[in-house]
Amino acid sequence: MSARPDGAAGEVPVLMYHSIATDATRKFRRFAVDPAEFTAQMEFLAAAGYQTMTAAELAGRESRAPVPSRAVVLTFDDAYTDFYSAALPVLREHGFRATLYVPTGYVGATTRFNVSVGEEDRPVLSWRALADVAAEGIEVAAHSHSHPQLDRVPVAVASEEVRRCRSLLEDKLGIAVDGFAYPFGFWNRAARETVAAAGYRYACAVAELMTAPGDDVLALPRLTVNAGIGVAGLTRLLDVRPTPARRRAAAAKRVAWQAVRRLVPPVGRDPQEGRPVT
Numbered sequence: 001m002s003a004r005p006d007g008a009a010g011e012v013p014v015l016m017y018h019s020i021a022t023d024a025t026r027k028f029r030r031f032a033v034d035p036a037e038f039t040a041q042m043e044f045l046a047a048a049g050y051q052t053m054t055a056a057e058l059a060g061r062e063s064r065a066p067v068p069s070r071a072v073v074l075t076f077d078d079a080y081t082d083f084y085s086a087a088l089p090v091l092r093e094h095g096f097r098a099t100l101y102v103p104t105g106y107v108g109a110t111t112r113f114n115v116s117v118g119e120e121d122r123p124v125l126s127w128r129a130l131a132d133v134a135a136e137g138i139e140v141a142a143h144s145h146s147h148p149q150l151d152r153v154p155v156a157v158a159s160e161e162v163r164r165c166r167s168l169l170e171d172k173l174g175i176a177v178d179g180f181a182y183p184f185g186f187w188n189r190a191a192r193e194t195v196a197a198a199g200y201r202y203a204c205a206v207a208e209l210m211t212a213p214g215d216d217v218l219a220l221p222r223l224t225v226n227a228g229i230g231v232a233g234l235t236r237l238l239d240v241r242p243t244p245a246r247r248r249a250a251a252a253k254r255v256a257w258q259a260v261r262r263l264v265p266p267v268g269r270d271p272q273e274g275r276p277v278t
């Protein structure tokens, strides 16, 4: 177990999962955590005394307000049907809370945006199942409508994507939606402003760092849980403290990756190759 001072600095890891399943294409394999591995990871968190918060709860805390010692946020992107069948029973068993980010254009259908990893037929939860999930206390939040690269589409398109997703979730599920996760983790200043203008209180990015008080709530860092890291890998993720050097490295990586992506068209070649399917 890590020697992290129990929440003393208010640093909280926000973990990002995708699918909890054994079936996956080669390119998607690292995003599909085996249910047995997931179960072992949740058992570890419970035994180690971790308490879960939703991302909205984390984002809503007062700066420097105390968080539970050993707090962790569990997030799941893309609302795959295996969240309901494989993840939710395990979360329920431990009384764990979590946040699910839904790309509303694919509800009750499949992740057609996953074509570059051969997973365009991977099923997404229905509205009825999402209502059940919300009723269990899971935070159901937004992940855009059609899962575009928000930093590469015109502002009007980005605005429509984030507003439509929120209004659909609120209308279909009768819930308030405060949170957003950037598709593929990609964001820039314009995308961030678009999300803020649509009324979201917080948004999650991916920066492979723990969150800390004072973080930009419209670009909260998350840590990717890749398949196969097991419990040992999870314990390492739980201790990636956001040191100044790590923050600088994460910012530089984001800028460098944006430069690389500008060299390829948004469609055609595969700009997500090797990147999180977030």
Ligand SMILES: [Zn+2]
Pocket (backbone or CB within 6 Å): 077, 078, 143, 147, 183, 184, 277, 278
């Ligand atoms: Zn996604």
